[in-house]
Amino acid sequence: MNILGNSIKEVRKSKKLTQKKLAELTGFKQNTISNHENGNRQLDEGDIRIYAQSLGVSPQYLFDLSKPSSVDFSAPTSSIQTIYDELTPPRQTKVLTYAEKQRDEQRNEEETKTNEVSEAIQLYxxxxxxxxxxxxxxxxxxxxxxxxxxxxxxxxxxxxxxxxxxxxxxxxxxxxxxxxxxxxxxxxxxxxxxxxxxxxxxxxxxxxxxxxxxxxxxxxxxxxxxxxxxxxxxxxxxxxxxxx
Structure with a gap:
């Protein structure tokens, strides 16, 4: 259910709502919304219905938005989307797995560079x-x-x-x-x-x-x-x- 967090965040931003405003609409605390969107807290069926109603969409819409096929590729990478759509679901899964691995490696490299810069700053x-x-x-x-x-x-x-x-x-x-x-x-x-x-x-x-x-x-x-x-x-x- 945590994959729905990105869907909630995407719809919220498309409607130009802050987490604070969405908290007012749903009755959730702002940090709860942050945890839901970031996947740090599990969503149950009742949570999903509340979000859907507050965002003016159906629960199914949130589910559909979370599916890999609904990933919004930008214009420069439209060829990637075309190839992806031609693949069968098992191969699509392999593509996503590889992409996630590349993303994680990139994040680790960026974090390492940040730590190296921090360590280079001498403290007194x-x-x-x-x-x-x-x-x-x-x-x-x-x-x-x-x-x-x-x-x-x-x-x-x-x-x-x-x-x-x-x-x-x-x-x-x-x-x-x-x-x-x-x-x-x-x-x-x-x-x-x-x-x-x-x-x-x-x-x-x-x-x-x-x-x-x-x-x-x-x-x-x-x-x-x-x-x-x-x-x-x-x-x-x-x-x-x-x-x-």
Whole structure:
């Protein structure tokens, strides 16, 4: 019965229906429809009747569409269809078996090439704190458990953390990963990660004669003054970013 999955998919696409829309028409879940179409879940007689009614065709139509003779060969391969039609059913089966073997070999070759490309990409391991530095309202960073992350870039950094918020746009976006070199002393104008009253922020440090402050690249955010009363600590300098 699984061969009917392609028939259902073919009719659904011909009627310009998404799996989501067909789910609404049949009452099946979308993942159930996907499994039926891909042959990962068995179809029973009741399922076939529901699909046929929802697609506006007869159950027999779905069966007929699944037969080898109903395969739609494109114009460049019309000669293949002609030869196929001239064969008796036993020989047609042999042709289909050979074609399926060639298809499977091609898929294996393509998968092997994909794996070879993936293996060629060198990955580098970093300490990773799965707790974002805020480009906005602040995030607490202390006592966060360190993990390991692998990325396809080689950066001289002590650890990596994600960014949360938009206060450092357009240079840094929500979800970016930033590479940090720990430091206790940063120069004027450097972008870093700072502990400000218990929360971790990614900001640009400005130091002038009157008062130092943390600056956001996004003009919608106000500067954060650093006063003698501020619980302030430099965590490190942002030396690079990764946007996957």
């Amino acid at each position: 391991s970093y300490d990773y704190y799965d707790h974002p530095a805020s480009a906005g309202t602040g995030q607490y960073l202390n006592d966060v458990r360190v993990e390991r992350i692998e990325l396809p870039v080689d950066v001289d950094a002590d650890f990596v953390i994600p960014i949360n918020g938009d206060s450092m746009e357009p240079d840094y976006h929500d979800g970016d990963l930033v590479f940090i070199q720990t430091s206790v002393d940063l120069n004027d104008g450097v972008i870093g990660v700072f502990n400000y009253n218990g929360d971790a922020y990614i900001k640009q440090l400005f130091i002038d004669k009157e008062q130092a402050h943390l600056h956001s690249l996004n003009a919608a955010y106000k500067d954060m003054p650093i006063t003698p009363e501020t619980d302030f600590r430099i965590i490190g300098e942002v030396v690079d970013l990764y946007r996957g």
